Amino acid sequence: MKNYSIEDINNVVKGTLVGATSHLISAPEQLELAKETEISFIGNKKYEKFWQDSKACAAIVNEDIAIEPGENRAFIKVKNADLAMTLVLELFAPAPPLFSSEIHPTAVIDASAKVGAGTRIGANAYIGPNVVLGENVTIYPNVTILDECTIGNNTAIWPGAVVRERCHVGAHCILHPNCTIGADGFGFRPCPEKGLAKIPQIGNVVLGNYVEIGANSSVDRGKFSSTILGDGCKIDNLVQIGHNSILGKFCIMAGNSGLAGSVTLGNGVIIGGSASIKDHTTLGDGVTIGAGSGVTGDVEAGKTMLGYPAVEARTALKQWAILKRMANQ
Template identity: 40%
Template sequence: MIDPRFYEALGPATVRALAPSGDIGGDAEREVTGVASAERAGPSDLCYFEPKGKSPAPLATAPAACVINPALAHLAPKAGALILTERPRAVFARLVPAVVRPRALGEAQIDPSAKLEEGVSVGVGAVIGANAQIGAGASIGANAVIGPGVAIGRRTRIGARASVAFALIGDDVNILAGAVIGEQGFGVAGDASGPVDVPHLGRVIIQDRVTIGANSCVDRGVFDDTVIGEDTKIDNLCHVAHNCQLGRGVLIAAFAGISGSTVVADGVTMGGRVGIADHRNIGKAATLAGGAAVFQDVPAGEVWSGYPAKPLRKWLREAAWLSRRAAGARDEGK
């Protein structure tokens, strides 16, 4: 479900109005008031369905309308209407702005509906949006921007020029200067009209005692939440992409990047410049050495290194073997 604190519905709109020139199956007059993922879509929601695999299961939900490839239309038997297209994700992305939109900042520097508890400090030039909630003893740095509906816990510090939107922030969190929390992540779909940004309609959840370093970015989820667990510490200039789930006590050094929908378990340590591919799982208490490029799941407790990353001992053996081969080749060339 789209969080109404951060997004507002624009409907209702009929399926015919949303896709006037499209190929529509089912009830074209069915009204749509919201958007959701295919797995969670309700009777008033618009979704898209791009099943994978050779024998995909039918869609279990009953959305108001489903954007789907014509060859797969039989996999959405409960949908009120079908919008048929070869590029469901791109068409869905183009339709969403007619159904819901993010809530915008108002003209007031501190919106009258914002709720600030006792002892909140607001720096010069800071902006606080409608219905934001800020806990006792929190501080908002100069020129920081707190978006509509954002909740910030007690004693949390938001640094100068930081931006926080579409987010729920716990107690005793420290977000350093220039950090950007809750912006749209990188998702692009294409059709005959060209590339289009895929809307991100989720949130960011930052639990208690987390630190987010200066100029780091944590993107909101596409539909689900991006979550940063308790006591996690993220260095400067890091990036956590949409839908990532970071556990408790994760330590991330500077310049690390975690691609979308990756799960990082409790107690993981990442050295500087670590890069993790999307949809990976990093096991509990694993260690990723500096510069590691991770394209596979990493089992719990293991130490991985290299490009591409692999278990440390294997990487060291391969590096030693390569060094010997290179030395031998040099000797033969003398």
């Protein structure tokens, strides 16, 4: 069990301490579930009303929070409570799963593979010919990494993930359980002899540094060259990224969203859950696509799109307002 004083936590988040509490803090928790030895957070003024009924002894709060913490309770005021809370969660994070040995005896590692210092490989993992694993890589049980792949330093690959041949994963990446990097792109053409002829997919996938791929998501290999995800991209669970798509830096895709083939995203694009993007479409820097939207054409930088088919957010809201009025007539 880890326990910290409110002063210990403030030293980490570097905020302004308001009030005081004698309790040692044992864990972070939601406002409505917190116990008197736990810390919570208030990231928006609309949640101030829940503080009085919470049992939490402390909270990380935004600077604009106007309420007082109360007796034997404390606030740590910061510019961004959500970001500060990530530091608190790191303090209380339990240790990752243990490895009894750096290389489990049931792991299969080809003789031509190169394994960097400090790298750990779990039970029943397969590391193929000419694979290069950097330093301090963590390969959990039942991971498959096929021929000629490279994995950068400090990357973690969780059980069941597959990295297919000739794909490259950067440093400090996280591949969650059962995701697939480098499956064949979805390419078929009508054929008199076969009905549908499969188009060979001979490219690969290249993931930048600090990329995170969620559980059961798939990033397909390129037909000719590479499907590319830039540094810092964060991909949720159950996401499909089609062949030859190119994502800029720090793009976000929420669960059940998907890119068809040859989609290009600029830097900082945000795609909401269950949104879909048509093939050969380009979304400029900073574009936001609302949840459930369907994008059928290029989108200029900085725009927010909603609806199916997607239109600019202001237009979509006007259309919905008109439909609501018509329905009420």
